[in-house]
Amino acid sequence: MTQIDITRDQLVVTMRGLDRLWTLRRRIAVPLTSVRGATADPGVTRESAGFRAPGTHLPGVITAGTYVKDGERTFWNVRRSQQPVVVELTGQRFARLVLGVDDARATAERIERSLTRR
Amino acid sequence: MGRPRSFDEESAVARAAELFADHGYEGTSVDDLVRGLGVHRGSLYSAFGSKRALYLRVLREHVTALESDDEDLTLLLRAAVERAPVDPDAAELVGTGLDVLGRRLPATPDDRPAALARLLGEHLIRRATTPSTTTEDT
Numbered sequence A: 001m002t003q004i005d006i007t008r009d010q011l012v013v014t015m016r017g018l019d020r021l022w023t024l025r026r027r028i029a030v031p032l033t034s035v036r037g038a039t040a041d042p043g044v045t046r047e048s049a050g051f052r053a054p055g056t057h058l059p060g061v062i063t064a065g066t067y068v069k070d071g072e073r074t075f076w077n078v079r080r081s082q083q084p085v086v087v088e089l090t091g092q093r094f095a096r097l098v099l100g101v102d103d104a105r106a107t108a109e110r111i112e113r114s115l116t117r118r
Numbered sequence B: 001m002g003r004p005r006s007f008d009e010e011s012a013v014a015r016a017a018e019l020f021a022d023h024g025y026e027g028t029s030v031d032d033l034v035r036g037l038g039v040h041r042g043s044l045y046s047a048f049g050s051k052r053a054l055y056l057r058v059l060r061e062h063v064t065a066l067e068s069d070d071e072d073l074t075l076l077l078r079a080a081v082e083r084a085p086v087d088p089d090a091a092e093l094v095g096t097g098l099d100v101l102g103r104r105l106p107a108t109p110d111d112r113p114a115a116l117a118r119l120l121g122e123h124l125i126r127r128a129t130t131p132s133t134t135t136e137d138t
Helices: A019-023 A042-046 A104-117 B009-023 B030-037 B041-048 B051-065 B074-082 B088-104 B112-129
Strands: A002-006 A010-015 A027-031 A035-040 A051-058 A062-069 A072-079 A083-089 A096-101
Touching: A002 A096, A002 A104, A010 A019, A019 A051, A019 A062, A019 A072, A035 A104, A035 B041, A035 B051, A042 A083, A042 B030, A083 A104, A083 B041, A096 A104, A104 B051, B009 B030, B009 B051, B009 B074, B030 B041, B030 B051, B041 B051, B051 B074, B051 B088, B074 B088, B074 B112, B088 B112
Parallel strands: A072 A096
Antiparallel strands: A002 A010, A010 A027, A035 A083, A051 A062, A062 A072, A083 A096
16 A cells, blocks of 8 residues: 655655565655656556566556666556556656555645645 | 657647547546657656646646637636636636636726626537537547
8 A cells, every 4th residue: 555645845655564565665755846746547557667676566466666668767556456646756766656546536636736835 | 857858849738738628637538648649658747747737738828829819718618617616726827818818808897707708608609509520539
């Protein structure tokens, strides 16, 4: 399970339970000034995530960890039962985050809203 | 960072405007944008940041174009109904668009709201009674 929190100036992504194992990460914190936007994107999981480096991939079930595609590094943590939200970053280790949540539309709007307030 | 743009951003924005005008914000998925704009998903995100950021850019350019052209008002009307109530940035752009339209009308400031309502109403009726010429995706 991925928990997404927005603090005053950071977007904090926390991996819960076994997701720490799949992604090999517990937490990713990004300054809100480095977040360019968030989008509910159900189609993103139908495309190849790229090369796993490192992470876990059970096709159609779980995509987790660091993936490299077209020279861009993306952090994934999505499983089949979840809705993907794509968070675009700038000037960070990851070009973007693809995170599985219960309600991608609401999550994307919540993140976008925090950028509007800035 | 990221790879260089391999597509013409301006024509991509113009194509996105058509998609958003035809299908609305929620009705246009990222898949629709990837297909319709002919760009890679990664390029779309690195160019525009998010679907909402692209939508706001489209809406901003539409509002600017209202200054001069006899623009089609569908995008503005759709934004007014669909996005303005839930998105303060969209609401502000819609407000600006309505101001721009109002100022262009040959009416005194007092008569402007009525003239604007009439213009928007006429556009809605025309849209509702004219068969669509755009080809719908199946």
